[in-house]
Amino acid sequence: MSASGRPGDEAVDRPRQGTAPLLSARGLRLAFGGVKAADGIDLDVMPGEFLAIIGPNGAGKTTFINMTTGYLRPQAGSISYDGQPILGLSPRAIVARGIGRSFQLPQLFTEHTVLENAALAIAARAGLWSPLAPLLRPAWRTEAMAVLDRFGLAPLAGQRADALNEGARKLADIAMAVALQPRLLLMDEPTSGVAAAEKMGVVETLVRVLREAKVTAVFVEHDMEVVERFADRVAVWSQGRIAALGPPATVLKDPAVLRDVIGIEPPTGPPAGLPARESGHA
Numbered sequence: 689m690s691a692s693g694r695p696g697d698e699a700v701d702r703p704r705q706g707t708a709p710l711l712s713a714r715g716l717r718l719a720f721g722g723v724k725a726a727d728g729i730d731l732d733v734m735p736g737e738f739l740a741i742i743g744p745n746g747a748g749k750t751t752f753i754n755m756t757t758g759y760l761r762p763q764a765g766s767i768s769y770d771g772q773p774i775l776g777l778s779p780r781a782i783v784a785r786g787i788g789r790s791f792q793l794p795q796l797f798t799e800h801t802v803l804e805n806a807a808l809a810i811a812a813r814a815g816l817w818s819p820l821a822p823l824l825r826p827a828w829r830t831e832a833m834a835v836l837d838r839f840g841l842a843p844l845a846g847q848r849a850d851a852l853n854e855g856a857r858k859l860a861d862i863a864m865a866v867a868l869q870p871r872l873l874l875m876d877e878p879t880s881g882v883a884a885a886e887k888m889g890v891v892e893t894l895v896r897v898l899r900e901a902k903v904t905a906v907f908v909e910h911d912m913e914v915v916e917r918f919a920d921r922v923a924v925w926s927q928g929r930i931a932a933l934g935p936p937a938t939v940l941k942d943p944a945v946l947r948d949v950i951g952i953e954p955p956t957g958p959p960a961g962l963p964a965r966e967s968g969h970a
């Protein structure tokens with residue numbers, strides 16, 4: 689355990705001053721009719737960090753992930769990854785560059801086993817996108833088993849994906865994304881639908897695996913306890929904009945964040961004196 693107290697922190701390259709961002713978004717704009725889902729998003733994600741995105745429903749959190757992973761094209765702005773522009777690339781081309789994603793609803797092949805699902809991701813990494821691909825090469829199954837083992841899913845390898853509980857389903861979905869060997873992983877609500885008693889265990893597992901693999905992570909999260917414990921920084925989305933950005937210990941005390949995102953009235957008293965935006969990263 690490191691000084692920050694977060695599990696698995698030992699293996700990560702901490703964000704350092706002067707380090708180039710891994711992902712850099714500038715001036716992203718996208719409107720659906722009159723709805724501004726992105727209204728000038730500027731964000732840098734530093735190598736090694738875990739960045740949480742919070743915000744009310746409809747604030748544009750998923751839209752940001754969709755733009756970054758090639759599922760939506762912004763009407764204006766730019767996104768670069770590892771110093772290279774990625775706007776206009778297909779989702780598969782972006783995966784091939786090293787950006788993985790997981791969805792709010794796990795995208796597993798439900799009639800296939802957990803092992804076959806993981807092997808399918810490994811086959812996809814080799815360029816073969818087919819649900820039958822895992823059957824082709826024993827080496828893929830062996831590697832898939834090793835990936836599942838890292839997530840504690842090896843005992844469930846032979847189960848059909850539709851037999852899993854929600855926590856295991858989420859982990860299996862993220863295991864597939866990790867099997868593609870990303871350097872950056874964007875996760876849309878990795879804990880949504882997971883029972884309260886399971887939730888911290890699921891997050892601890894995925895954080896441990898991602899830290900060990902030195903994967904930088906951006907995750908949309910509604911549970912502030914998860915954000916506080918596991919995020920290095922938190923970005924607050926509001927009406928297509930980033931309203932606040934900084935360490936959870938600071939941002940989650942912001943009276944506006946407490947009221948508008950977390951839904952509790954801030955305590956009255958002297959102002960917390962929070963900066964609206966952290967300098968440097970965004």
Ligand SMILES: Nc1ncnc2c1ncn2[C@@H]1O[C@H](COP(=O)(O)OP(=O)(O)OP(=O)(O)O)[C@@H](O)[C@H]1O
Nearest residue numbers: 720723724725743744745746747748749750751752
């Ligand atoms: N493909 C689309 N077509 C039309 N409108 C869309 C599309 N995608 C998103 N929107 C709209 O853009 C706004 C932002 O949506 P988005 O899903 O990004 O919000 P969110 O912050 O992820 O919300 P939630 O927390 O509910 O998932 C919403 O008003 C949504 O209805």
